[in-house]
Amino acid sequence: MKYAAAGAALLLLIVLAFIAAITSILTSSGTPGGIGCVITTTNSSPQGGPAVASLDDLDEEQQSNAALIVQTGFQLGLPSRIAVATALQESRLRNLRYGHLDSLGLFQQRPSQGWGTPEQILNPTYAARQFYTHLVAVPGWVQLPLTKAAQAVQRSSRPDAYASWEPLAQRTVDALAGSCVTVMPGEQAAVVIAYAQAQLGKPYVWGAEGPNAFDCSGLTMRAFQAAGIAIPRVAADQWQHGTRIPTGQEQPGDLAFFNRQADGPGHVGLVIGNGQMIHAPNRREVVKISSYQRGDLIGFTRPLGRSDPR
Template sequence: MRRSLVVAIVVAVLLCGLGVGGWFAYQYVYQRVTPEVCTVQTDDGYITLTAPQARNASTIVGASLERGLPEQAAVIALATAWQESGLRNLDYGDRDSLGLFQQRPSYGWGTPEEILDPWYSANRFYEELVKFDNWDTIDVNDIAQKVQRSGHPEAYRKHETNARALAGALRGSREAALACLTFDRPPAAPEELTRLLASFGDAATPAWEGTTLSVSTVDAPTAWAVAQHLVANTYGAGVTEVTVADRQWRAGSKGWAEAREPVGDAEVRATLG
């Protein structure tokens, strides 16, 4: 009887060990075959963004907030940058074209150093955009062409649908639409979020307690905008968890789930590092 009990215990321990080992093996393989990308839900599926693309998109939309422009401005800018650079901050281009919008120093867009600053180049794009009467009601492709004067005048049109989905997530009109998957947790870098959070102006009030960020906002859409911007900056700022209302994103997960500790509808709580 005693011998049978010992055998049963040994078998149970072995099975338990195999189970734990199997789980870690699964995690090891999963993390190496699953790309660390951001996903954005669209009306008919989803699109993926690399870490630099997500952060650049956040900056482009943040600049629209900084200037007090409506969501349509962000749609136009994102569609333009998607066509010109693939949302990448390129240090090369046709002739002297550079940056997210392939702006040319020789055409008065700024110095090479300025243009390669995503905040500068996005603000410079908006500066030209608003010079056109009724810019916010003109077809997205057509107004982008007016600003860029491209040799491919119809090229921006194909990016409008994706630009609307991404702008909607980062302006808060689309809830739980943007999520980023990351397994390697970078160190907390709160300073990387300073200008982004400031771009919301009086609409969002951040407060730090160590590496925990709490943000009070004026309404639920603004809270979702803040939350999804934070997720888009996870790779650079080391954001590992974001909660808005009763939804939560965590590093290592593919999307938003029910929050363990909900916050108010117009509040955001985030953890870095």
């Protein structure tokens, strides 16, 4: 247990360093890329119902656990809204050493039901990865309402309870992913990608700019706004705005353009590395990760560091 405690402490320091390096977590509703506000902590410990109404009601422990869940989802390329809402309902984002029957940890997972040993379940990273592993095994989970997706994993006696936490979960993910952050020099690309990662699984709606749905260029515009960088609204104008990057020299944070039309590209995605991008494909699909190695690829641009085009 001594080594487990030391490992947990080290993990917490790593998570806090990750968040500090990329973002200052904000509580104001301001515009993406705003500066000057920071989450305040309280000593509140809600026990029943969605008593936590806003980010400033989350204390340091809850914020750290939320950050770990979001970062784990980021590493797995998965949206973290469902996981955060589930942990809010199950444990109020606390790594509990007790629960119903033998339930433990952030997600109240049970050793007797094959979730792992007590020591493993009380490791927040292990618990989060277990939740994500079970979530992606649910058929059609991306299209399910949050409460149904969470219930398919948790099999709770209160299957509708997760829905009440969805608004706070989304605000928490948005804040941690950089929708309203102070950007450190050299970290813009990380914030752009983190914002896009937080939108995975959201529906495509033509003309939408978030927060609940996006089209392709609405997603990329908002992602760059999260880093305090203004780019044009539509794909054809975004193509003209950025510095052109030769194929093979693209980097995470660059934009990839497709589907050449008379007025310019008809589609855009955000490069995240390893030949992959995050994009909002079309009305039949959701925001997702895909390969950008395809026949209608036009090229790449790098908008980072450009001045406001207006």
